[in-house]
Each structure stands twice: as C-alpha cells, then as structure tokens.
Amino acid sequence: MDAEAVLAWVDTLVLTKTGQRLSDLQKTILHKVWQGHKYFEIAADYGCTEGHVKDVGSDLWKFLSQQLGEKITKTNCRAALARYFQAASITSQISCTQLHFSAPPPFHPDVAPTPELTNFVGRTTAIAHLNRLASQGAKAIVIQGEGGLGKTTLAQQYLQTQEFEIVLELLMAKETQNITSAERVVEEWLQHDFGQEPSVEFGVNLGRLKRQLQTRRIGLLIDNLEPALDLQGRLLAAHRNYVELLRILTDGRVRSLTLITSRDRLCESSLSLLHYRLPSLEQEAWEQFFRHQNIAINESVLQKMHRAYGGNAKAMGILCGAIQEDFAHDMAAYWQENDGDLLVTTDLKDLVASQVNRLQALDPQAYRLFYRLGCYRYQDVPTIPTAALLCLLWDVPPTQQRQTIASLRNRSLIEYHNGGYWLHPVIRAEAIARLRASDEWVTVNHKAAEFWTANVRAIETTKDALQALEAYYHYVEINDFEAASSVILKSRNNQWQQFLPLGSTLYRMGLLQPLLAAINQVIRNVHSDRNLSELYNIWGDLHWITGNIHQAIACQETTMTLAHQALQSLPTAPQTPAEKHQLYYFKMLEVDSLLSIGLYKIDLWELADAARLFQQVIALAQNTEHHRWAEKATVCLALVNSYLDLPSASLTLVETIYHSLLTKQLAEHSGRFAYFIQILGQTYVNLGDFEKAGAMYQMALTFSEAGSYTQIKAKTLNGLAEIERQQSAFDIALNHHAEAIALLEQIGAKCDLAEAYFQLGLTHQKMNNIVSSQTNFERAIQLFTEMQAPQQVLKVKQDQRS
Numbered sequence: 038m039d040a041e042a043v044l045a046w047v048d049t050l051v052l053t054k055t056g057q058r059l060s061d062l063q064k065t066i067l068h069k070v071w072q073g074h075k076y077f078e079i080a081a082d083y084g085c086t087e088g089h090v091k092d093v094g095s096d097l098w099k100f101l102s103q104q105l106g107e108k109i110t111k112t113n114c115r116a117a118l119a120r121y122f123q124a125a126s127i128t129s130q131i132s133c134t135q136l137h138f139s140a141p142p143p144f145h146p147d148v149a150p151t152p153e154l155t156n157f158v159g160r161t162t163a164i165a166h167l168n169r170l171a172s173q174g175a176k177a178i179v180i181q182g183e184g185g186l187g188k189t190t191l192a193q194q195y196l197q198t199q200e201f202e203i204v205l206e207l208l209m210a211k212e213t214q215n216i217t218s219a220e221r222v223v224e225e226w227l228q229h230d231f232g233q234e235p236s237v238e239f240g241v242n243l244g245r246l247k248r249q250l251q252t253r254r255i256g257l258l259i260d261n262l263e264p265a266l267d268l269q270g271r272l273l274a275a276h277r278n279y280v281e282l283l284r285i286l287t288d289g290r291v292r293s294l295t296l297i298t299s300r301d302r303l304c305e306s307s308l309s310l311l312h313y314r315l316p317s318l319e320q321e322a323w324e325q326f327f328r329h330q331n332i333a334i335n336e337s338v339l340q341k342m343h344r345a346y347g348g349n350a351k352a353m354g355i356l357c358g359a360i361q362e363d364f365a366h367d368m369a370a371y372w373q374e375n376d377g378d379l380l381v382t383t384d385l386k387d388l389v390a391s392q393v394n395r396l397q398a399l400d401p402q403a404y405r406l407f408y409r410l411g412c413y414r415y416q417d418v419p420t421i422p423t424a425a426l427l428c429l430l431w432d433v434p435p436t437q438q439r440q441t442i443a444s445l446r447n448r449s450l451i452e453y454h455n456g457g458y459w460l461h462p463v464i465r466a467e468a469i470a471r472l473r474a475s476d477e478w479v480t481v482n483h484k485a486a487e488f489w490t491a492n493v494r495a496i497e498t499t500k501d502a503l504q505a506l507e508a509y510y511h512y513v514e515i516n517d518f519e520a521a522s523s524v525i526l527k528s529r530n531n532q533w534q535q536f537l538p539l540g541s542t543l544y545r546m547g548l549l550q551p552l553l554a555a556i557n558q559v560i561r562n563v564h565s566d567r568n569l570s571e572l573y574n575i576w577g578d579l580h581w582i583t584g585n586i587h588q589a590i591a592c593q594e595t596t597m598t599l600a601h602q603a604l605q606s607l608p609t610a611p612q613t614p615a616e617k618h619q620l621y622y623f624k625m626l627e628v629d630s631l632l633s634i635g636l637y638k639i640d641l642w643e644l645a646d647a648a649r650l651f652q653q654v655i656a657l658a659q660n661t662e663h664h665r666w667a668e669k670a671t672v673c674l675a676l677v678n679s680y681l682d683l684p685s686a687s688l689t690l691v692e693t694i695y696h697s698l699l700t701k702q703l704a705e706h707s708g709r710f711a712y713f714i715q716i717l718g719q720t721y722v723n724l725g726d727f728e729k730a731g732a733m734y735q736m737a738l739t740f741s742e743a744g745s746y747t748q749i750k751a752k753t754l755n756g757l758a759e760i761e762r763q764q765s766a767f768d769i770a771l772n773h774h775a776e777a778i779a780l781l782e783q784i785g786a787k788c789d790l791a792e793a794y795f796q797l798g799l800t801h802q803k804m805n806n807i808v809s810s811q812t813n814f815e816r817a818i819q820l821f822t823e824m825q826a827p828q829q830v831l832k833v834k835q836d837q838r839s
Contacts, residue, residue, distance in 0.1 A: 041068075043071070043118050044059075044068060044071075046118075047059065054104060060093075062093050065079060065082070066093060067097070070114060076094065081456065105121055159319055160191050160194070160318075163316075164194075167313065175311045176287045176289065176293065176295065176309070177283065177294075177297060177309070177310050178312075178313055180298045180299075181301070181313065181314050182316075183349075184300060184462070185352055185463055186316075186317060187318070192258050192260070196258055202255060203256070204258070205257045205258070207260065208416065208419055209261045209262055211264060212264065218554070223239070223243060223246055223282060224549075224550060227246060231245075231249050233245060234780070234784045237582075237785035246285060250285070250288075251292060256295075256296075259295065259296070259297045280308070316348075320339065322348075323339060324339055330366075332368050333366055333368055333369070335369040338368050339368065355450070356371070359371060359395065359448055361447060362444070362448050363395075392448065393407060400444050402433050402441045403441050403445055403448075406429055407471075408475065409481045410429065410451065410465075411470075411471070412481045412514070413459075413485060413507075415459045417506070417507070418500075419459060420457025420458060421459065425458070425488055425492075426442050429485070483515070485511045486507075486520070487508070489508040490505070492504065493529070494529065495530045496529050496532065496539070503551075505539050516562075518563055519564070521559050522568040524539065525552070525556065525559075526538045526540065526572070529542070531545075533545070533711075540556070549579065552579065556572055556575070556579075560572050560573075566603040570596045571626065573592045574592070574593065574629065577589045577590070581633070581637055582748075584785070586640060586788065586825070590634055590637055593633050596626055596627075597631070600623040621662055624657070625663055631654045632650070634650055635651045635654065639673070642831075644677050645681075647677050648674060648677045648678070651671075651677065652674065654667060654670035655667045671693065672690075672694055672717055672720070673713075675717075676716050679723035680723065684724055691720050714733055714736055715737040715741075717733045718730045718733030730756070731757070734753050734756050737749060737753045738757075747780050748780075748781070748786050751776075751784075751786070754777035755774070755777040755792065755793050755796055758771075759796060765803075770800050771800065774793065774796065778790065787823070788826075792817070794816040795817040798833075811837065818833050
C-alpha cells in the first residue's frame with residue numbers, strides 16, 4: 038500500500054469535510070507514523086516540540102475517528118486507513134506514479150525505518166562513477182565543481198551508504214584565516230573518534246592515524262577545501278601539513294576512502310589523487326525534486342529555470358523555498374515575476390544575492406537575521422542552537438522571533454537538522470559581506486560572544502569547552518583583544534570539581550592546539566595587568582606539559598613580575614571590595630607561579646632551588662587567604678627533602694600535612710588535590726612507608742580514572758611500580774611500567790616519560806636484566822637531554838654505573 042496515495046486520500050477527505058487541507062505538520066505526522074516513526078523523531082525532523090506533535094496528532098486521530106466511525110490511533114492508523122482507502126476505490130485516481138513517490142518499505146515495528154531522501158535526486162550516475170573509481174583502488178577522490186552543485190550532499194550520502202566502520206568529516210572554514218590546523222584535526226580524530234590520547238608530535242599522531250586506517254574500514258570527507266589552496270591549486274604555506282595528512286590518506290596500504298570537495302582543482306604532484314568533475318543536475322532531477330516539495334510543475338517554466346541556473350542543486354533548493362513561501366507553491370507565478378531578473382543569472386553567488394535582495398524587500402526582519410548569522414563560524418561548533426539565533430533578534434518582538442526564523446528556513450537560506458542551524462558556505466559568504474557592509478559588525482559579534490559565554494555554565498564535555506571558546510573568536514574579529522583574553526580566563530566549574538579558567542580546563546582536556554593558537558594571537562595585544570599575568574601563568578603550564586620547561590619558567594617569571602607591579606600600584610591599605618579582591622588575586626598569582634616553578638625545578642632535578650621556592654610559598658601563604666598553596670607547597674617540600682635524603686625533615690612535613698589534606702579538604706575537593714596526593718604517595722615511597730604510599734596511590738588512581746587525568750594516572754602507576762620493585766614483585770612492576778609509559782607517550786608528557794624510562798631501567802637492573810636496563814637508561818638520558826635537564830642526566834648516569 039502506497040503511503041502518498043493514502044495521504045492524498047485523507048487530504049481530500051479533510052478538504053471535503055472541513056473546507057481546509059491538511060497542514061504541513063499533519064501531513065508529516067501521517068507520513069512518518071505510516072513509516073513507523075515515533076513522536077520524538079517526528080518532532081526532531083519537523084523542528085518543533087514532541088508535545089506539540091502529540092497534541093496535533095491527537096486532534097487528527099479524533100477527527101478521523103469521527104469521520105470513519107472507528108477509533109483511529111497512532112498504533113492502528115496504518116491498517117485502518119489502508120482498509121478504508123481500498124474500500125473507497127480511488128487508488129487509480131491518486132496513484133503513486135502520478136505523484137512520483139516510491140512506495141515505502143513494509144512496516145516492521147522492531148526495525149528502524151529508513152528515511153526517504155527526498156532532497157537527494159539525480160545522482161545515480163555520479164554514485165556509479167564513484168563506485169567505479171573506488172573499485173579501481175582509488176584512496177582519495179576530489180569531487181570538483183562550482184558552488185552549489187551538491188558536492189557535499191553527494192559525498193555525505195555516498196559515504197553513509199557504504200560499509201564503513203566510521204565516517205569522519207572535516208568541514209574547512211570558509212575564510213582562510215579560520216582554517217583549523219592539520220595538527221588539530223588529527224588530534225581530534227584520534228582522541229574523539231578512535232579513543233586515543235594524542236601526542237604533541239604531529240608525526241607521531243600521523244603514524245597512529247595511519248595504523249587505524251590500515252586496520253579499519255574508514256570513510257573520510259574533507260569538505261570545502263578551496264580556502265586552503267593558492268592560485269595554483271597547491272596548499273597554502275601556512276597549511277602545508279595538510280599535504281602530510283593527505284599523503285597518509287592516499288597511501289596504498291590504507292583501507293580507507295577519502296572524498297574531498299572543492300571548487301578548485303587540487304594540484305599537489307606528490308599526492309596520488311583522482312578528480313571527478315561533478316556535472317549539474319538534469320532537468321528530470323529538478324522536476325522530481327519540485328514534485329517532492331508539492332510544487333505545481335509547469336514544464337515550460339521548469340525548462341527555463343533549469344537553463345537559467347545551470348541545473349545548480351543549491352539554486353534548485355533556494356528557488357523551491359521562494360516558490361513555497363511567497364507564491365503558494367505556484368512555479369509559473371514565481372517565474373512570471375522574476376524571469377527578467379534571473380533568466381541570465383547562472384552563477385550561484387548572483388542567485389543568492391538576488392534571493393537575499395528579495396528577502397530584504399519582503400521581510401526586513403528576516404533579512405537582518407540572515408546577515409547577522411554570518412558572524413558565526415560553523416566550524417568547531419558546526420551547528421548553532423535556536424537560542425543563538427534568538428540572541429541576534431534583539432530588535433524583534435518576542436512574539437515574532439520564531440516567525441522570523443521560519444522565514445529563513447522556508448526560503449532555504451538557512452540549513453536545519455536535529456535542532457541545529459547553519460549557513461551553507463556560499464550563502465554564509467553573502468551574509469558576511471552584507472554584515473561587514475552594515476553598521477552592525479561590532480554589535481552582532483558582541484551579541485554572539487555574549488551568547489556563547491552565557492550559554493555554557495559549566496565545562497563537562499569537550500563540546501562545552503569548544504562552545505565556550507567560540508566567544509573568543511567573535512572578540513578577535515572586532516579586535517577586542519582584552520575581551521578575547523577574558524574568554525580564555527573566565528572561570529567555570531568543570532568535571533573535576535574545580536573552578537578554573539577556560540584555558541586551564543582546555544589543556545586538562547587535551548585541547549592544546551586551539552589554546553596555544555588563541556594565546557599566541559592575543560597576548561601581544563593585551564594590556565590589562567590581570568589578564569596578561571594570568572595568560573602567562575596558563576601559558577607556562579602549557580609549555581611544561583609539552584616539555585619546554587625553561588620556556589615555562591620564563592612565562593611564570595613574567596607572571597610574577599606583572600603581579601608584583603600590579604601589587605605595587607594598589608593602596609597599601611585597600612578599602613573597597615574591588616581593591617581587596619585585586620590584592621587577593623595578584624598575591625594568588627605570585628604564589629601560584631612560585632609553586633609552579635618549584636614543580637618545574639623538580640623535573641629539572643634542581644632540588645635545592647625547588648626547596649627554596651616551596652619554602653617561599655609557605656612563608657607567603659601560611660595562615661592567609663592563600664593557605665591552600667601553602668599546603669600544596671608543604672607536600673612538594675616533603676618530596677624534595679625525601680629526595681635530598683633528609684628523612685626526618687620530610688617525615689615531619691608529610692605527617693603535618695597528611696590529615697589536613699586528606700580529612701578536611703579531600704572529601705570536598707578530591708579532583709583539586711589529585712596531583713598532590715600522588716606526590717604524597719611518592720614521598721612515602723622514598724621514606725620506605727609502602728603501606729601509606731600504596732594507600733595514597735590507590736586514592737590518586739581512583740581520582741585520576743574518574744576525572745580522566747591521564748598524566749596523574751601514569752605518574753601513579755609509575756609510583757606503584759616502584760613499590761612492587763622494592764618488594765620484588767617484578768611481573769606486576771613491569772606491567773605498571775608498561776601501562777604508564779604507554780599513557781605518557783600518548784599525551785607527549787616528556788618529563789614524566791623520561792622518569793618512567795628511568796624507573797623501568799632500575800627495575801630491570803634489580804632483575805639483573807643488564808641489556809634492558811641500559812636500553813631504558815639511555816632512552817631516559819636522551820629525553821632529559823632534549824629537555825635541557827643536565828642534573829637529571831647526571832642522576833641517571835650515576836644509577837646506570839651502579
């Protein structure tokens with residue numbers, strides 16, 4: 038039984054009884070329920086709430102029940118309507134063939150229905166061509182053509198219908214300056230699609246990606262590549278690392294298939310690429326599409342429109358939206374008014390400009406929203422929620438805001454799916470141009486930035502973090518670098534029960550590349566002492582994580598200089614709350630930077646300097662508002678004393694801090710102190726108290742696994758391996774060593790990795806495995822040498838000779 042035929046019959050029944058046809062939502066409910074969809078799926082597809090769908094559906098079932106004399110429900114409507122339809126004997130009058138709809142698959146309650154791809158038409162030949170290229174061994178295919186041909190739609194549909202384990206999509210930025218680096222792209226794929234912690238080394242990450250592509254069937258889409266190409270079709274100098282990524286994707290040994298869409302030809306002689314020039318849609322495809330959208334077809338007009346717009350797929354969608362919205366689905370009426378303006382226009386940009394001009398004349402409110410939407414990037418956050426549109430409608434009455442959004446959707450000037458909106462790249466280019474030409478560029482970007490900042494209240498996921506960072510890009514666009522830096526520094530609660538600046542949370546989540554790029558872009562244009570000092574503080578930790586310890590120290594020293602200068606400018610006896618807060622804040626930065634440098638000095642094995650710094654922190658923070666830093670410094674000082682063979686001093690300090698750290702604060706702020714709990718464990722190892730050390734390590738392990746603190750987990754495993762070595766449990770020790778090293782290699786924590794190899798060398802040495810111990814000692818020496826840590830090198834060599 039054909040769904041469309043039954044739907045047409047029901048529409049006729051409603052028209053006969055009420056004088057009105059079914060609404061679009063009623064038609065959607067009938068069609069989707071016939072296919073077995075649930076109310077929440079219908080709501081998501083239509084773009085309304087589930088409750089609204091239920092209300093409309095309930096009224097529809099009541100009406101049909103009254104007219105047919107039988108109780109009709111969502112559950113039985115298919116069988117009941119099919120029975121009445123057949124009895125009415127009108128199948129021949131409203132046939133499936135006439136309506137150009139294919140019959141739906143048989144209904145099976147336990148099988149998810151396959152949605153009809155009513156917008157994907159006329160590409161049978163293109164799919165066959167891609168199949169042929171893939172069967173001939175192509176690893177990467179460039180689908181080339183002008184804007185709006187449907188390159189992206191074809192690539193997405195093809196990849197989704199093939200038997201790939203995973204399909205990865207990379208949406209290139211419309212503007213060259215916003216292109217995401219290849220390093221960042223590979224990091225994101227490894228971390229979020231393959232479940233691997235990325236390294237800080239691009240070459241290492243490429244190797245890991247290649248292994249995934251060699252062992253798994255992966256589909257990849259690189260969409261809208263042309264902004265990354267120069268006039269000769271080669272990748273721009275700033276993005277040459279994409280050549281290395283493409284070299285991996287085109288390697289003959291990978292099992293993946295990569296589709297690249299681009300308006301320009303990709304001319305990299307070192308890459309093995311095939312190009313496919315995508316043709317325009319045939320007139321038959323346009324006719325099929327318009328019929329699907331219930332447009333009254335006029336063959337003569339259709340032929341003229343198809344010729345005027347060169348069969349462009351995007352033009353087809355835009356025309357359809359205009360015909361539906363402004364001309365009551367009458368194609369001939371639309372063309373009678375517009376053929377003089379658009380007949381000779383074959384370029385999509387001209388089409389978009391013309392359609393936007395019409396929008397400007399017919400609906401000024403929707404027009405303003407259209408060009409304001411050009412401010413969003415649709416990149417790291419590819420779709421925006423309804424609230425992101427509403428925030429740009431500050432001059433539209435609330436009762437008209439939803440209608441304004443609908444106006445853009447109906448005219449196909451904004452894309453929508455599953456609650457998310459975005460602009461097609463070509464349409465966004467037009468929106469950006471008009472926004473820049475308006476007097477609203479600064480205001481709109483301010484509004485958008487304020488939206489992202491207010492929209493993210495806590496950082497629980499990577500998506501939250503990236504959305505919060507979006508505000509930064511809006512401020513950079515209007516050269517408000519102070520506000521941009523404030524985005525990085527805005528504190529929120531995170532998943533580790535910490536209240537930290539966005540920048541600190543980003544690097545804990547492993548999002549190093551966007552944070553490094555963001556700080557690099559603004560730090561020379563920030564003049565606020567507070568923002569600048571805290572930026573250097575975060576920058577120092579970033580350098581520490583990546584193994585650049587001396588640069589990290591320089592950053593923290595800059596933070597202290599700036600904080601000291603700010604403190605000098607404050608009144609000696611601050612009176613106002615603002616002055617008191619400033620005093621607290623800059624003293625906090627001072628002690629935090631001292632503490633950080635002390636930690637860096639431990640990794641350089643400059644223990645006397647580390648001890649002096651920790652003593653300074655204790656002297657500055659003890660029994661003050663910054664007492665937490667004194668407690669942390671006490672833990673660190675105890676560790677240094679244990680390394681300096683001062684067991685008595687170390688034991689006194691560690692017992693002093695043990696109860697206050699664990700009993701008073703640990704229960705409430707476990708995530709905050711996880712790093713220092715594993716330091717406490719290491720101290721007890723050095724003092725020979727393996728029972729307390731083990732308890733501390735188990736606690737740190739629990740915290741690190743719950744909060745995804747990879748670095749802390751690895752350091753804790755390394756400490757547990759030391760305990761097992763001391764107790765001659767070598768098999769367990771080796772397992773812990775191996776796991777710790779694997780984790781540290783994943784995140785590229787060079788300092789901790791060097792120490793892990795050193796400890797593994799000591800374990801093999803105690804096992805009398807001379808060759809293995811020397812190998813690991815040499816690896817540790819190599820890493821410490823790269824870090825410019827000569828005291829660490831000396832320490833390893835001394836144990837190597839013993």
